[in-house]
Amino acid sequence: LGARAAQPPGSAPARCALPSQRGIIWQPWARHGELDEAGWQALGRELVRQNYTHVLLQWSSYGSYEFWPRQQQMGWLASGLQHWRGTGLKLVAGLHMAEDYYGALQQSDSALRAHLAATRTRSLAQARQIVQRPPPLEVEGWYLPQEIDDLNWRSPGRQRMLRTFLSAMTGGIASLAPGMDAAPVYASAFFSGASTPREFARMLLNMHRASGVIWLVQDGLGTGRLSEERTAEYLREIARALPPAAWRGLLESFDEVRAEGQPPRFEPSDEATIARRAALWCASTGRQASVMFSLNQRMKGMLPAPTPEPSPPATGQKPRSRQ
Template identity: 30%
Template sequence: MSVKHRYLWLLLAISLPAYANECPDAPFRSSFLQPLASDLERPAQEWQAKLAGIAATGIETLYLQWSVYGDLDLSQDTGIGFLTGWLDQAHSSGLSVHLGLVADADFGTRITEPADALSAYLSDLRARSLAVAGRLDARIGGHPAFAGWYLPEEIDDRSWADAWQVDMLREHLRAQVETLARLSPAKTVSISTYVSGARSADQFEDLWRALWAAAPHLHLLLQDGAGVGALPRAEFNEYAQGINQIAAGQDRYWGMIVELFSQESGPPLDDAPFSATAAPIERVRQQLDAVAALTPGPDETIAFSVPEYLLDPTRPGQDELLSAYRRLYCRL
């Protein structure tokens, strides 16, 4: 990073302009955002308005779900140019950002392969992600909006059933977290996990005890699954309580991802492309009540996602959800 860029970002850090949080009672302070290659073509003014709108709902932290996915690569020159300006805009709106690394669309299939193939796959994925992290850190590592890393590989309760699989996953996460900590010691590292009922709550708890033992500083974000309806709420609460108890007993950081959508098509429902509508506010309030009932509860409650389902007017049901959300949590 050039001295000039560090100086400009220092000025940004000490002169953050005020932004309008219209929803001081909002239940979320964090949200995911899924970038696409087409987003690089958006005019800067459009992104500025979008980020300001996100901040106005009470969001202070964005998890950019990936930096590399399909034909999007934010770690190369064109992507870095976009990301630099985008982080400036995020910062001016009062937002901090966690940068996702490499997301592989085939991850769910590849992790079911035999031992040798799985070991080679995880090693290659890890090398790719760490190379991306190195390029990003070299160019934007000192940006005041950049708060942490996010690992896009989502850990499920089905694929890591055998001890040898858990051992490989432990090593995969340990190596990534330790390398990222050396690269940027002040940044956090997060990953998400979800349950389908394939294993018991006790088995899921055992999995995360093992993984957290290998990477104790890893921030765990548990998807509540309400959008896909994988589990009845009472059954899911057993899994959430298990994670809550480990975190409380071992001083681990965890967050709950509250899904703001209702899936209409796509796996695991069917083989069609994924589609979803914005969730009804009554269901979202039930999800939030379930989070509030956990003691001591998560360190963070994250929406999935404010940009897509609360603010995108092309999403079916968005207007109803936003109107109800504003009545409950915002200044009218």
């Protein structure tokens, strides 16, 4: 998920840094357990063909549903990943996501603090489980699914709470096993215009300095909540304020489709739209986004058709239905 300053001649504007590693986020759902061996292999080949190097699993458990093996059980996710051996693909392992996280943000500080404490306990147990029963692919990092916005974390009290949570998570992961302190820990952040670009960038910088967490900054363009011009203001300020190692760009490769009386749908963006968003990242930050959101839309035709499942938002702004 890193970036490099040089690129092949003619591949992109010279001032843009092409990513040396490319990641794509996958929200695993129970229905994906229907993928057979041929389906897994085809999906892996397509990811490699599109030059992805890392798959970021958004969570290892969502609510009460466990996607990772426990005790002697293999689990469909770990079993399926065996079919990607030899592809070169690596994992960033997402941890626990509570179904009521976004509701907890609307509660009192004390209630939110208790919610985060429970999430920390569950997530560190999940990480320990993954370390003890490693997946078929190398785990190169960890991801905290709790997306951080520019609205609910503005007060000094909330920012202290967030700093404590992130520091406890990165410290807890570092102590899991020898050498684990070198594994990057990622979290995603998004903006909706509730804070100024400078205020939001300053908060991200302070959280990175306190905890070491690396931000995946979402452009939010898939949900269309802010204009491209306003989005560029935030991206420019984040690129100015944060050191390059403190953040990565996350390009949204879906479009939210709204119809009155219907829940929103999230359809794959066309290639022209993705190219325009990539150009905005380049023009605003001087480098390309190195993470795509998400595999669920990008590889839609290769995954089992969705069924109504409790689907979380994936960009903070807040889609409530994901495939």
